[in-house]
Amino acid sequence: MRLLHFNYSKRLISTDFSGKTIPPYAILSHRWGDSEVLFEDIGGNAYKEKEGYQKIKFCAEQAAQDQLQYFWIDTCCIDKWNLRELSKAINSMFRWYKNAARCYVFLPDVSISAATNIRQERAWEASFRASEWFTRGWTLQELIAPASVEFFSSNGRRIGDKRSLEQLIHEITRIPVKALQNCLLDEFTIPERMEWAEYRRTTEEEDEVYCLFGLLNIFMSTSYGEGKEQAWRRLQTEVEAVGSAPSIIPFSQNDHFVGREPQLAELEATLFTGTKTTRMAITGPAGTGKSQLALKLAYQTRRKNKSCSVFWINASNADSLYQSYASIAQKLDIPGWADEKADIRQLVKLHLSRKGSRQWLLIFDNVDRIDLGFGGMPTVPGAANLIDYLPQSELCSIIFTTTNSKITERLELQRVVELGEMTLDVARRTLQNYLKTPISESEQQEASLLLQELSYLPLAIVQAAAYINTKNTTLGHYLSQLLKQKEETRERNRVPSEGRLQEYGATGPVATTLLISMDQIRGSDPLAAEYLFLAASVDRKDIPLDLLEASSPREREAAIQILNSYGLVTRRPAESALDVHQLVHSALRGWLQKQERLDQWSQHAIARLLRVFPDNSHGNRSKWRRLLPHARYAISHDVPKEEEGDKIVLAWKCAMVLLSDGRYHEGEKLFVQVMETSSRVLGEEHPDTLTSMANLASTYRNQGRWKEAEVLDVQVIETRKRVLGEEHPSTLTSMTNLASTYRNQGRWKEAEKLEVQVLETSSRVLGEDHPDTLTSMTNLASTFWNQGRWKEAKELEVQVMETRKRVLRQEHLSTLNAIGDLAFTLKS
Structure with missing residues (x-):
């Protein structure tokens, strides 16, 4: 937990108390505005210019009056770029409010004149009753959890506290007075507590469910994009499972899932049959429904075996894997899980490997690689891999989903289930399940033809259904568009293309359904189309919304909703990010390549990343770790030589943060690339070329490669002496670097x-x-x-x-x- 305070020079300081005794603190309850001070703003000097700073100042001054040095505000005390921290914070919020010495409620829509006597004049009561604070979902826990809750007007005047205003608050919220007096929540039934949030609303529909976690004493992973109804169902499942085996399944059961019964039975029959750990894999091309089959197995296992814990693990990259392990550790309350220095993966492995009576089913989804590079990027030779963190127990079964058949050879599997093409009957049922309206008898033939054109591929079927639902069109109309699009694609492909179109997967049913949807989006919402093209130019997972430019958050949200309605992106609002399916990403790049616009959008992505990519200071670590995969993806694309300037700078930034992260091998490769490009484009004696050589020498020093560092250091000194002079600061810096190389030897x-x-x-x-x-x-x-x-x-x-x-x-x-x-x- 981080807490804020102002130091002796009136500068705002953030202190991390993880693993330490947390001092008494105040906490602010408020509604977010468009200009809040964020976690990454604290280290700079511009935070005072933001509107949200006035709330920070108010909270600090009020805390000081109450003899409290520290205070907590959600806008700037949570590193939202750190996915593990964000997940932990959402599930810890109720406890943080409960443990606060004071909770200050700031009401910007309640105004009280400085001359008004609160006790004598109740003119403020009407605006107090109408305050939006009482209609929001997350403020419910902020009212219930703390023992001391004080209300303040927009100009900072104290209105009263939870005790003095309890009757008025009861009338506004219909929450029992006893609950406002901090009695044990167990005295109220689960349905009673749920009713308190019945008329409260949140920006994200899922938050209407998630804001109840603390009130119900439930730990549940978030899955933004699942919708309110699905979230309610998962919450009900968690409530019913109280007292049974703890589990984490971040997705609701897919009601649209049909077919794959033989594969499901095969997997189920193999569970817990090994002498150590039973390992199985679901393989198949992208878009064939591997994750959905694993999800069906997860819910079926939990329903049939109440004593079996089921844990879903996102294994697409090291960061996601670590976050999943951290959630398991927190759910099981494994000793040491809150220690920031602990290796959570080893803690979970050892806990699940020990002898006991409970069975564990682990599902590792999206295993594209088993070496653990940050953000899916390569690691140094000999680095740990996924196998090192798999528990060993006859009570444990593990399912992997992967498109990479080579991985299955290294995982020592008892069984591999391969998914291929669906049958016509299963495909028809899948299409019907995703459509809002039933397929009529007269449309059966058109449905069969459409499914045949879609190659019975689940992802293509889902995208086709999303278009039909969004445009409220017919199967026949969509089929005619599909056939027209395929014919146009065939015509274009008859013309030889110099681009590597096939590499980007610009053909196939997913590409065709994408192009149909994209034609509509480009005509109705150019901003949404721009977001798609930018997403095609960066890594397809965890695309931060900070990369998506818009004149206002509302405009950006509207564009994202359009992409979501067509089934082209998966939203992750908690992380302020989007995902794009692998096949959609490939098809988008193929289309841009065909239109000769891939270079343009790659350059645009590089320029945009340059504006948001932070420096390599420690406080920015979470931010640049999440942006790094996107930056490295963008600079991997060849751009015209005359446009290489931004690419060199972004590559240098990437190399610097890799150096700060101790990933010297990866940083070295980028520094070499930057040095060679700078030398070619700018010349061997250009300051930027010399700086890149100095950085490469620093990388060698950090690896103990003194001789290689010395050669570069000497070269930089001689060139700077000749070009800049012996007394220039840069020359002196290079001499200091060489002296450091000598000292280390x-x-x-x-x-x-x-x-x-x-x-x-x-x-x-x-x-x-x-x-x-x-x-x-x-x-x-x-x-x-x-x-x-x-x-x-x-x-x-x-x-x-x-x-x-x-x-x-x-x-x-x-x-x-x-x-x-x-x-x-x-x-x-």
Whole structure:
């Protein structure tokens, strides 16, 4: 849990108390606006310019009056780029409000004049009754959970608290007074507690269900995009399962699922038949319904075997895998699950491997690879893989879904179930289940022809049904559009194309249904079409909404809803992101390639990523980890040489964050690419080329490859001396880097010679108080220290400490570091 406070210089500070004793804190209950201060804003200086800052200031001042140093606000205390943290926060919110010393409710739609006497004048009561705060879903837990809830007007005047206003609040909300007085919620039945939210609304329809988690004492994974009804059904399942085996299935049971009965029976018969762990896989081409078959098995197993826990794990990349394991650890309350430093995957593996009486069914969905690269990207040779985190127990069964047949060879499987083409009868039932209106007798022939043209592929059927439902058209009309589209595609493909069209999967039933939907979208909503093209230019999973430009959040939301209605994207509002199916992504790239617009959209994606991609500071780690797969995907596309400028800069940013993340092998490849491109485009002596060489040398140093680092360092120094001069700051920096390379090899005399030169030049050119001069003093002192020359080290460190005290003050981090260095020398 993070808490906020203002430091001695009135700067907003965020402190992470994970694994520590949490101090008393206040908490703010409010409604989100369009200009809130977010987690990533805290480290900068612009947060005071946002409208939401006034709420932060109000909360801090009120907390100070109540002798509370720390406070919590959801807008900026949750790192929403960190999916594990976000999932944990949604399920922990009720507890955080409950544990708060004070809860301040800020009501922007209730105004009270400064001259009004609250006790004597009740003119505010009408606006208080009508406040939207009482109509929102998430504010329900914020009213019930805390012991102290105080209400404030738009100008910060205190109206009263939950106790003094309890009768009025009871009349507004119909919540029993006893519940407002913080009695045990178990005194009210589950239906009674659900009724309290009956007339409350949320921005996302699923949140009308999710906001009840804390009130019902339920832990349930979120699955935005499933719809309110499906979410209700999952919640009911969780409520009914109280007291039975804990499970996590993030998707509702698919009522549209039909067929695959033989495969389902085959999987079910193999469960828990191994002497250790039973491993099975569902394989088949993309779009054949592997995940849906696994989902059917999950619900069927849970229904038939109440003592069996079923856990769904997203294994598409390392981040998603880690988040799934963290949810399991939290659900099972495994000791140490809240420790940020713990390897959650090993904790879960050991817990599920121990002897016991309960059975476990684990479903690893979308296993495209088994090596654990962040965001699906490659890792260094010898890195851990998925197999290292699989539990070993005769009570455990594991199902993998994958399109990669090579993976099945490495997983030591007892059974592989391959999914192929559906039969006509099953395909017809699938189409009927997805359509809003029944297929009439006269439409049966058209339905058969349509399904034949769609190759009986489930994904194509779903997209066709989505179009028919959205446009309220007939099967016959859609079939004629499909045939026309296929004929046009055949005509175009008769003309030889230089592009790698086939590589992008621009043919096939999914591509055809996509083109039909896209024609409509481009005509009715160009912004939605632009979002599709941008999505085709980045990685297809977890596409942040920050990449989608719009004049307002409402305009962006409307465009996304259109794409969702046509079944072209999967929404993930909790993560503010979208997913695009693999076949849709490939077809979109194929279409753009055919239209000779793929280069243009790749450049657009690179430019957009440059605007949102953060620097490599620690506070931005979650953000750049999620954006990194998209950036690396975008720069993997070849763009015209005259347009390589943005690509070089984005590649450099990617390399820098990889370096910060300790992924030196991956960073090295990008730095080499940046250096070679810069050298070719800008010239060997260009400052950017030299900077890329210096960065590559730093990567070598971090891997202990001193000789390779030294060669580059020397080359950079010689070029900068010749081009910029011996006293230029960049030249001095490169000399410092080479000295560092010498120090790491124990070549103290060579390091000392360079450091003395840097110090003398910095003192003369920049001044003795300049930060770079002080840094060079510190480096030279370190070299003296490593040779046991304590007196010389001490003299420099005293000078650094005194200067930093005078210039930066006693409490500055750099001053404290200087004090620590001197103390260590004196101790030595």
